[in-house]
Amino acid sequence: MNSIIGIAVKDIKTFFREKGTVFWTIAFPVMILLLFTAIFGREIPFNATIGVVDYEKDSFGVTASIISGLNETGVFTIRDFTDKAEAMEELNATNVRAVIIIPKNFTQKLYVSQASLELIVDGTNPDVSRLIRDGIKTFFSEFYKQFYYQNYGINYTEPITLYEEVAVVGQQIGYKENIVPGMLTYPLLFSSMVVSTGAIVFEREKGTLKKIRAAPIHPINMLFGKTLAALFQTTVSIIVMASLAIVLLGPRLNWNAPLLIPIFFLGSMNGIALGLIISCIGRAPQEASNAATTIAIVLQFFTGMYFPIDYLPTYMQQIGRVIPMTYAAQALRDIMIRNATLNNLILPMLTLTISALILYAIGVLLYKRWVEK
Amino acid sequence: MDQSYSVCGRLIIEVENLVKHYGEVKAVDSVSFCVEEGEIFGLLGPNGAGKTTIMEILCGLRRFNHGKVMINGFDLTKHSRKIRGMIGFCPQETLLYDLLNVRENLAFSASLYSLSSRKFKERVEFVSTVLGVGEFLNRRVEKLSGGMKRRANLAASIIHDPPIVILDEPTVGFDPNIKREFWELIKNLKSYRKTVLLSTHDMHEADEICDRVAIMDKGKIAALDKPHVLKKTIGGEPSIHIRVKESQKRKALQILGEYKSTVIDDEIRIFTVNPWEIMNEMSNKLSAQGVLTEKIEIVDPTLEDVFIRLTGRKLTEES
DSSP, X not given: OHHHXXXXXXXXXXXXXXXXXXXXXXXXXXXXXXXXXXXXXXXXXXXXXXEEEESOOOTTOHHHHXXXXXXXXXXXXXXXXXXXXXXXXXXXXXXXXXXXXXXXXXXXXXXXXXXXXXXXXXXXXXXXXXXXXXXXXXXXXHHHHHHHHHHHSSOOOOOOEXXXXXOSSSSOOOHHHHHXXXXXXXXXXXXXXXXXHHHHHHHHHHTHHHHHHTSSSOHHHHHHHHHHXXXXXXXXXXHHHHHHHXXXXXXXXXOOHHXXXXXXXXXXXXXXXXXXXXXXXXXXXXXXXXHXXXXXXXXXXXXXXXXXXXXXXXXXXXXXXXXXXXXXXXXXXXXXXXXXOGGGGHHHHHHHHHHHHHHHHHHHHHHHHHHHO | OGGGGOOOSOEEEEEEEEEEEETTEEEEEEEEEEEETTOEEEEEOOTXXXXXXXXXXXXXXXXXXXXXXXXXXXXXXXXXXXXXXXXXXXXXXXXXXXXSBHHHHHHHHHHHTTOOHHHHHHHHHHHHHHSOOGGGTTSBGGGSOHHHHHHHHHHHHXXXXXXXXXXXXXXXXXXXXXXXXXXXXXHHHHHTTOEEEEEESOHHHHHHHOSEEEEEETTEEEEEEOXXXXXXXXXXXXXXXXXXXXXXXXXXXXXXXXXXXXXXXXXXXXXXXXXXXXXHHHHHHHHHTTOOEEEEEEEOOOHHHHHHHHHSSOTGGGO
């Protein structure tokens, strides 16, 4: 154990003495935080899955035409549900972004201009919920105009009444509330991965790996030591970023430490393990560092760190869903915005644990193979 | 190879028929030697002779293809980790962390060997006294001079008090003064009952500090014994070294044609049974023919001569 701590302490001391590294560890996420808040605080075209519960199912086919009309907009993909509870379950699991409830007697009331619908929008992401709300309102307004014109031959502009509900407990969610959990995914990806990538390649390049290998320690101790140091540096990065976010943006979020810490830990372990793999493959520090940075930059767009993966083309969303860090980003949002409980986090935690174990095992195997060469 | 076992003390390193291949290249070719406890043993040879490979094998950094290595009674293939704890390895490059101070570097090295804090303090005092690192213990490595760095590097290698110290080209790149200072440090280790195995391509270094030397060439040991024995038995007789103007070298060789001579660098070397008797005669002959001698001296054989006689090449040409 002594050697593991020795390696970790040495790495941590070295980190704090490299002023440039410390500076950029703090400066980069802050710049990104401010930049992305400015750039992505606006509408971007997208497609959202909407759940519809049709209690009416009238014989005239009015509600069926509403559903097919929504589908044809190209903005929404409609999923049918038989009851509200089932639809709400999917909404809470973020499998649908909004639920429209069409009540009984909807068609009859439509003829007397008293029709109403219930719209429940996932408010987790303010951009997405605004787009959905506006899109649905516009659709029903147009639908009603056409319906009235066809039946009465006159133009009528009053829309169907929509009773809205935002499916997020707590206060109104703004963009900063949405971006901060995403930004906290940054250290899990960048800090942990880049730090652990540099760790072994640096020792090898400098020749100091020879010294460590000549010592009577198991090769795995070095990986554990490096992992500890990378975890520490990632933690520093998270604390700095969270503190700055609170000071600069003042988001109203749920800082549930007992749930956040395991997600941060598991996310970091994924990043560190990926970094170790790159480190064992890379021949020179520059090569490994470039590889780690490039992979991290690419992954950040797939993981929904800065903007929802709904903004991405479908095939990219599918790629995003097999990247463990996506689950970390989503879990952080669920905890901080949706007040998720431990039960809601079982799937992301399990996913992150399994992927961390697999990636770390690959890292260990590659390292052992390299050492034995 | 009988000489490899001509020692009388307790053997601490025993290498038998060691073979190491790098692909098609045989870097170490059936090497056998042993080192006595408390001895300073040198591997002398040019670059590529296989010295570093042997050292890295002994330190557990490389596997070998064939042979047997016993360190302090333990078989290297079976007890690699235990053996690594007995060795202090100091490679030719400085393996210190620039941003840490010397004490922190020592602490890191100590952690690799699980030293207790009490033992660490004792050892810091020891290396401060013996290697003179005490004066710059709290200085960052990046601020140290080359000589200080090498001393700190050696200190880090022996912080865990190993019975065996392996030094790979310990003074390469040093200026003569620092080199001499470092030789004293190495000899000092011997007085603390440390066994030192060092590699070098510096014949003076081998001659000056090694109790025994193995002369290596192309992965093999060409000769092994005490330096003075090698010089006496293989190096041959003392030779006369004559330096004349380059333009007169050909003429001088003609004049000295009756003697067994060879040209090395800018000097004519005459090998003869009794140089003291003929040196004046030669000087007179050259003067009479109008050849001015810039230098004429009798030189005892060196390990360089031993290497030349064994391989037909100069040691320094390949270093």
